[in-house]
Amino acid sequence: MAAAGGASSIITQVQQGGPPINTLGDVGADENIAMDLRGTRFVLSRDELLTLPEFVLLSLFPNGLFPEGQMGGSEGDAVQVDYDPESLQYMLDFFRKVASSIPSDTSPPASQDGDAMPIEPLVGSSRDDASKRAGIIVLREDLDFYVIPPKADLQQTEMIEVKRAAARALLKQDGIFSGLKRSDEPGTTEAHLIEMLTAGGFNHDDQWGHRAGEPGKAVVCSLALARLRSDIRGNEMGGNNAVGMAQKLLLFWRKPARRCWWEGVELNDVEGVDGKLKVWIRRVWTLEMSVIGLR
Template sequence: MAEPQSVITQVSAEQGLPPVMQEQGQDFLDDDSLIHLNIQENHYYITRDQLMSLPESLLLCLFPSGVFMDRTGQVITNLTSQDEVYVGNFPPDCFEYIMENYVRAQEDLINFPVDEIFDRGQTAHEPSRFFGFASPSSMPSSSSNSEAEILHEKPSLIVLREDLDYYCVPVQTIAYPEDASEDQKMELNENFIAQVKLAAGSYLSSQTSVFQGLRSSNRLKRPVGGASHEAPGKLGPAEQHLKDMLCSSGFHDGSFWGNRAQEPGKTVISSLSLCRLMNETTQAFRNRYEEAKRNYEDRAEALRAHSESPSLTPLVSHTSQSTDMKRKSRLSSLADNVRSRSVSRTRSGSRQRQDVSPTLYELVPKPDINSKLLLFWKKPARKCWWGEEELKLELKLYGKYDAATGTLLLLPEGPIVTIEVPVNLHIRRVWTLELSVVGVE
């Protein structure tokens, strides 16, 4: 399909994805072979394993047709390291944002394997050393406990993507020159609509809050008589449940999109956020563990020094001590001996416990990870909803504005007028949520 040349063109219908991309080139490339990606004339080199370890929701954005194509749009059937895979409808800065997060996660997987650097006090799976893939021995069992434990062993990312397309309905009276032909009127009107859509796109692109769109649904319960910007309304049960799950897994109420951009020539804005799951693989957790370990060692050293310090009991002469012992009854002496042996055993047991290093979760609480995230592991889920806004957009156009009648006269040339045009903005949002676990195929 040819790329639209005008911003007036709305989003096109999605085409089905043939499941051939992962097999394409598999017989011709080794796992460590480089793939040359040309993303809008920005060149990147990535191994096949690195590319195929990305989640399905991101691969669909990079290759919407499901195949590798060259610059001319021809399918590459025999992919080699000399071929150039052309990607024309994906922002390069978004691709760099993706690779930055995944490279960091894969470095943590290789350099800081959880089951090797931590004593978790439990039997764990052998960590994989494959870059983006797992060896068969590292695969979890089919039990839910083993699957949930994967979220503590491997670097994981929550992939949240928003595809937004909008429709503008200007509430503005338009007039044309008396001598304008029908073609000129159509051209003036198209230019006016294009300016409205560009201004609306800039307005929406500046809204970088993740959950702002979730609060703009037409299905929200708003107070009677309250404006949409004054009363955000109450989230429905499904929306609130989704937000709670995300906020308990790394997002927060003030989270921003990691990348947000409008597609050239379209009224489509794509946003992406990659949120690292706060488990045992993160640097923040390792810092907490090191701090807790230092505090424990400092306390143990202080107790050891205190137990080895000289006794401060005053010296008593041998004569007086013998006299005191004679005064004790036989029963009192026996009780003293029992107490002495009991204290000795207690101190000995305390020293033995101090010699045993505590396990990981005795030093740092085990991260509380929402197990419902497993429902989105390798299974992207989508949520679609509509929203509506009434706003005024500032435009600069050739024309004249009659404040008395509220009419805007559009002209092909002449003075530039700055006017605030009231617009009804209809917004369709599609969220795609997926959990990506690095190191597990």
């Protein structure tokens, strides 16, 4: 995999397969695309779809957009998409809220505190244009878990119930950074990642904005969004160092990146299990920056 920030990058760039999302360019900006996400219908414009992160578009349309050249617009031709509708709705609500907060051309620019150090304009824009754009940090976690049978001679149906109980226990562990605390000693990859994300807009005690199990799979998917900080006060988090850490996030604009961890854990108070339940976890984080206001 190519590094997203050099050989010492703290997170590696994702090379996902599938046709390019540029096929959206064939869709008129004022045309709508209808999708059916596991029974929930969404109708989105081309412009709004293009604000979504690249890795989300690849998940929504793994085989490319409309290979038959048809637009989803009427009741019968919505594109069938296997994706969590609540996760997409959470993302749309957040993006729309950020977009509504961006001042219009006729709105006077907000004055900045004299002690604030503005982060460099987003993706090469001038400082005058920067106030009309906003960066959004998009962080997704795919947590695959493998349950060690708590006792011998478990029937298949019993093991399925144990896995479901383990999933419920894992869902309760909803702190974004709680899974990295064991390896966040100073100087580690995890510590750098946490420092960069908290400098950019997250807080150490933040929880996932959306967290749910995937139907029929031993997988828990989580999503968290944060608006990129537009300025950092000189007395906050080391001033210039915090600005530099936040700026690193701009390397991930339209360049989704992935990091994977394995760990063995013991879950307490799992329903139907006496004592601790041993579980192997593969935690995959995908990070990308989106920018609202680009044309």
